[in-house]
Structure formats: structure tokens, C-alpha cells
Amino acid sequence: MPCKDLGNLPILLVDDEAQLLHSASLVLRSAGFAQVLTLDDSRAVLTLLANRPVGVIVLDLTMPHLSGKALLEQITAEYPEIPVIMMTATNDLQTAVLCMRSGASDYLLKPVEQSCLVAAVRRAVEGRVLRAEFLSLKDRLLTNSPHEPGGFADIVTQSPAMFAIFRYIEAIAASPQPVLITGETGAGKELIARALHRASGRPGDLVAVNVAGLDDTLFSDTLFGHAKGSFTGAERARDGLLASTGEGTLFLDEIGDLSIASQVKLLRLLQDGSFYPIGADRPRQSRARIVVATHCDVRRQVELGTFRKDLYFRLRTHHIQLPPLRERREDLPQLTLHFVEKAADSLGKPAPSVPPALFQWLHNYAFPGNIRELEGMAFDAVARSQGAVLSLQSFKEAIADQAPINADGDVMDGMTALSGNFPECLPTLKEAEESLIAEALQRAQGNQGVAAGLLGISRQALNKRLIRRDAENF
Structure with missing residues (x-):
């Protein structure tokens, strides 16, 4: 059953x-x-x-x-x-x-x-x-792909990590327990929530609310509604989104920004399904499934005292950690083609062909904005495209505008990115140049134009250095 x-x-x-x-x-x-x-x-x-x-x-x-x-x-x-x-x-x-x-x-x-x-x-x-x-869950995780792949058709991927998430979603979809979805901004958390709702087969709809910036009163009124006369201007009673969700799924995005007072009310809802509309003295019951998402490190927020520990452990009964785009680079070609076709369709123009060199450029970019950033790049490139082949120029400009990001998420310039990576015995300039060229060619999968771009020089300049290197090693 x-x-x-x-x-x-x-x-x-x-x-x-x-x-x-x-x-x-x-x-x-x-x-x-x-x-x-x-x-x-x-x-x-x-x-x-x-x-x-x-x-x-x-x-x-x-x-x-x-x-x-x-x-x-x-x-x-x-x-x-x-x-x-x-x-x-x-x-x-x-x-x-x-x-x-x-x-x-x-x-x-x-x-x-x-x-x-x-x-x-x-x-x-x-x-x-x-x-x-x-x-x-044991049954689902023993397979390599979701049992019902049609439920995940909106998510473009060929990543084994994403397929593992799909199998986990199928295993927990029917559970009434809450689900915590974590991941960087732009990684696709709402898409995962919608896939989870579809897989659940719940009779109601998915109702999405971004709770960032909502104070406690607005949060309570939005979710729980209010009784007639509960405050100035409340001329009639109002059902909140929780009541309208019915037995569906309530998706609360950016839950890490919720105030402590609102966290207490959400905890009560999760514990016994009860909530109080503003001004009401009798609780109401809800059978909605609660799914929340955040880009924040909630465990760190618990340690700092800005997020309730009991709420955190209640929310993470089921936990989905969504990988950033840089950890699923195998999806870059498929996602790029998808967004190019989507952009062309929305702009009412033929989809330009995508040169293979673009994938090599994108493969060497960290995508701090994740899938949302790639989608924006593709739409801008298609809008500016004048020919049958998609130009790389807008992608290069977008990538050039973004400084490197370190493991802590801090912005670095080129010299900062290199600092701390030198061996105790410094290489000569010639050795460093040869090493950089070799690394650039490897990242560009042998494409000299892409490698030259990574090095910040022209293709002709790179070609001269390669000819000189080959002559010296002859």
C-alpha cells in the first residue's frame, strides 16, 4: 500500500x-x-x-x-x-x-x-x-533511474547525481512528512518541489510562497488568513493559502529568512497540523504537505541562534541537497541546447545552431548563478544572434564580467586565485608559461581558440608560443 x-x-x-x-x-x-x-x-x-x-x-x-x-x-x-x-x-x-x-x-x-x-x-x-x-527507499535506490521518468520531464539532466535525487523523490513522495530542499540560488529548487508534488499524487495543487521579507504578521495572514474584525480593515474573514492548498503541497521558498516568531507558528503546524487565523481563538486543521527550500546553511543558522533547532530537525525529516551546476557539468550541452531552443521559441525566431566551442567555454566556468545564470546567457545570446550560428561573443562577455569565486564564495581577482598555489620552489617564467598553456589546452579539450581565451591572449599569440615550444623541443 x-x-x-x-x-x-x-x-x-x-x-x-x-x-x-x-x-x-x-x-x-x-x-x-x-x-x-x-x-x-x-x-x-x-x-x-x-x-x-x-x-x-x-x-x-x-x-x-x-x-x-x-x-x-x-x-x-x-x-x-x-x-x-x-x-x-x-x-x-x-x-x-x-x-x-x-x-x-x-x-x-x-x-x-x-x-x-x-x-x-x-x-x-x-x-x-x-x-x-x-x-x-531501499527498493528505489537499487535501481539506476526513476520508475516514472515522465514525472521529471521538466528537469533537463543526464547527471547520475540528479537521477539519484529522482529516485529518492519517488521513495518519499507519498510521505506526509515535510521535506527540506537545500541548494545554491538558481540550482532549480522549485522545479524539484514541483516534481515531488507530481510524484506524490496528492489531490490538491502545489501552492508556492516566497517567505523572504515577510514579517510575522504578513506571514500569518498570507498562510493562515484572518477572522473578520481581527484588525483595522479586516471587514470580512479571509482564508489563507494553507486553507486553499487543501490536501495539496505548500511550498515555502527561502525558509532561512523566516523570523523566529513565524518559525514557532510553522513548528506548531508541522507538529499537529493546527494553525490559528489572525484573530481566531479556535485552531483549524490542515492536511497539506509542507515542502520548504533555502539557499542558506540552516545548520549554521541553528548554531548562531537565528533558526530554531527543533524546527530544523522537524523540517529535515526528508532532505534533498541539490548539487550546483558546476558539479553536474555533463548537463551543460543538453541544458544549453534546451535554453537556446526555448529562447528562440519565445522570441519567435529560428533556433540558431550551437558551435561545439561554446560547450568548451562553458565547461571552464564556475556558474555562480547556476542554471538560472546559464538560461539568462542563452536568452541574451539568442536575442542578439543575427545569423544561423549562435555567436560566442555574448557568452564571453558574460563570463568576463564574473570574477572567480573561491570555495568560501568570495570573489577573487586573477592574482588572488593563484596565490597559495605555488610550490616551495618557484618555477621559472618559461616553466610557468608551458604549464599554463598545457592546462588551458587540456581544459579546452585541445581547442586553441578556447585555450587562448582562457589565457587572455589572441589565438595567434598562442599559436606563436606553441610553434616556439615545439621548435625548442625538436
């Missing part, structure tokens, strides 16, 4: 006390569990399980006809995948230990507090879903 369906299976309450069944059923329904079944005769449980699936069973220990302990042993033997929570009025450690050894997932003491009952059932549901996800 798909993981998403496991989270929607009914909760079965079994107890010979009719009043307890009624009150516990109301508590669970008000907490967001839409389907709650009740039985006051333990002998009917196995018959029910044989005819319909159940998510979690809450079982009284002491009942007439068939005791809870005997029924627990039969359930765990025939339906080991169903978590069973035991309830009893007997405060006895030995009894609790025996129940847990017999396969119970939890043990509650009567009279059970409402919050304890809800928390125990929620833990059991989440545990069952996570176990199913783990088995699905």
Missing part, C-alpha cells in the same frame, strides 16, 4: 466501555484523524481486520471474552505491520513490559489524558509510515 494511504487509514479503538470509546473517538477526530472506528467486543477485531485495513489499534488490556493481551498476540502474529497501543487501569511495570515484549508499540495508563492519547496515536502513525518509506 502506498505510504500516503497508510497515513489516512482509520484508527481502531477497542474497549468494553462505551463511554470511553465515544470520548476517545471525539478527541481523535478533533485532532485531525478523520476516520475512527470503535468496537466494544474484542472477539470482533480479527474479523474486522480481515475485511478492511486499519492504521493503528488502541486496545484495552482487560476485557471480557477475549483479553487484550491474548488479542495483542494474535494481532502481532497475523498483522505485524499494524502498531498496537495498549490501555489499562493497572499501573504495573511488569504488565507494561510484558505488553511491549508481546509487540505493543506503546502503553497508556487509564484515565488517559487527551494529549497523551493523541500523541501516542500520532507517533504510531508516523512510525508506520516511516517504516514503509524505508522499505520503499
Whole structure:
């Protein structure tokens, strides 16, 4: 059974006390569990399980006809995948230990507090879903490509790293748990979120919100809505985006910029699915799946105290780290051709052919703006193109405008990029020149025009140096 369906299976309450069944059923329904079944005769449980699936069973220990302990042993033997929570009025450690050894997932003491009952059932549901996800993940990761490649048609790639992400997405798509997508700006985080939503098969839409720059009031009003008269100008009630998402996916981009006050509200939503519209005194329930994205180092933000640790660990139940374009250079030709065709189509002109030398130029560029930067380059080049072959000039100008970036993301000039890379014994100028030329030719895959551009000299100047080198080595 798909993981998403496991989270929607009914909760079965079994107890010979009719009043307890009624009150516990109301508590669970008000907490967001839409389907709650009740039985006051333990002998009917196995018959029910044989005819319909159940998510979690809450079982009284002491009942007439068939005791809870005997029924627990039969359930765990025939339906080991169903978590069973035991309830009893007997405060006895030995009894609790025996129940847990017999396969119970939890043990509650009567009279059970409402919050304890809800928390125990929620833990059991989440545990069952996570176990199913783990088995699905093992199956998916043993293959080399996604099972449903059509769901990722919007993402242009031939990168093994991206295919691994696709397989992971398929494994977690049906989970109701939140997903954290991290990666540099322009790497395609929203595309990944949309692919995740498509793979989930959720009945609602994907609703995307960029939360960067939203203060707490605007964040609350945008997501949760407000009650009539809650503030000046609130002449009527307004549903927020969370309500309109329904059972779909709510995608919150730039989550690293969220204020601490808003983080608290998001944490409450993730913990129990509840939220308060502004001005409302009663919570509402949501069944939307939450997916968030950020370019920030959230772990570092946690260490600095600007991001809540409990929210961070709640969000990263499932985590997708998207690689930057410089770590998937094998995608450069395919992406470039895709963007050139896309640009030509949007401009209403024939797509120019792309010279192979362009790929060699792009291969030696770090792309600090990632895929978004490559797309901008392609659109500019196509817009300026006057012939049947795409000119390299606009690409060269765009690359020349960008200084090198070091591993820490700091901008460097050419000399700074070289500093610290010299051996203890300095090479001669002739040796350094030969080494630079050899490296440039290797990066340009033997194309002298591209190699000359990397060295900042003309092709003729490079050719003279190569002729001189060959003559000296003759």
C-alpha cells in the first residue's frame, strides 16, 4: 500500500466501555484523524481486520471474552505491520513490559489524558509510515533511474547525481512528512518541489510562497488568513493559502529568512497540523504537505541562534541537497541546447545552431548563478544572434564580467586565485608559461581558440608560443 494511504487509514479503538470509546473517538477526530472506528467486543477485531485495513489499534488490556493481551498476540502474529497501543487501569511495570515484549508499540495508563492519547496515536502513525518509506527507499535506490521518468520531464539532466535525487523523490513522495530542499540560488529548487508534488499524487495543487521579507504578521495572514474584525480593515474573514492548498503541497521558498516568531507558528503546524487565523481563538486543521527550500546553511543558522533547532530537525525529516551546476557539468550541452531552443521559441525566431566551442567555454566556468545564470546567457545570446550560428561573443562577455569565486564564495581577482598555489620552489617564467598553456589546452579539450581565451591572449599569440615550444623541443 502506498505510504500516503497508510497515513489516512482509520484508527481502531477497542474497549468494553462505551463511554470511553465515544470520548476517545471525539478527541481523535478533533485532532485531525478523520476516520475512527470503535468496537466494544474484542472477539470482533480479527474479523474486522480481515475485511478492511486499519492504521493503528488502541486496545484495552482487560476485557471480557477475549483479553487484550491474548488479542495483542494474535494481532502481532497475523498483522505485524499494524502498531498496537495498549490501555489499562493497572499501573504495573511488569504488565507494561510484558505488553511491549508481546509487540505493543506503546502503553497508556487509564484515565488517559487527551494529549497523551493523541500523541501516542500520532507517533504510531508516523512510525508506520516511516517504516514503509524505508522499505520503499531501499527498493528505489537499487535501481539506476526513476520508475516514472515522465514525472521529471521538466528537469533537463543526464547527471547520475540528479537521477539519484529522482529516485529518492519517488521513495518519499507519498510521505506526509515535510521535506527540506537545500541548494545554491538558481540550482532549480522549485522545479524539484514541483516534481515531488507530481510524484506524490496528492489531490490538491502545489501552492508556492516566497517567505523572504515577510514579517510575522504578513506571514500569518498570507498562510493562515484572518477572522473578520481581527484588525483595522479586516471587514470580512479571509482564508489563507494553507486553507486553499487543501490536501495539496505548500511550498515555502527561502525558509532561512523566516523570523523566529513565524518559525514557532510553522513548528506548531508541522507538529499537529493546527494553525490559528489572525484573530481566531479556535485552531483549524490542515492536511497539506509542507515542502520548504533555502539557499542558506540552516545548520549554521541553528548554531548562531537565528533558526530554531527543533524546527530544523522537524523540517529535515526528508532532505534533498541539490548539487550546483558546476558539479553536474555533463548537463551543460543538453541544458544549453534546451535554453537556446526555448529562447528562440519565445522570441519567435529560428533556433540558431550551437558551435561545439561554446560547450568548451562553458565547461571552464564556475556558474555562480547556476542554471538560472546559464538560461539568462542563452536568452541574451539568442536575442542578439543575427545569423544561423549562435555567436560566442555574448557568452564571453558574460563570463568576463564574473570574477572567480573561491570555495568560501568570495570573489577573487586573477592574482588572488593563484596565490597559495605555488610550490616551495618557484618555477621559472618559461616553466610557468608551458604549464599554463598545457592546462588551458587540456581544459579546452585541445581547442586553441578556447585555450587562448582562457589565457587572455589572441589565438595567434598562442599559436606563436606553441610553434616556439615545439621548435625548442625538436
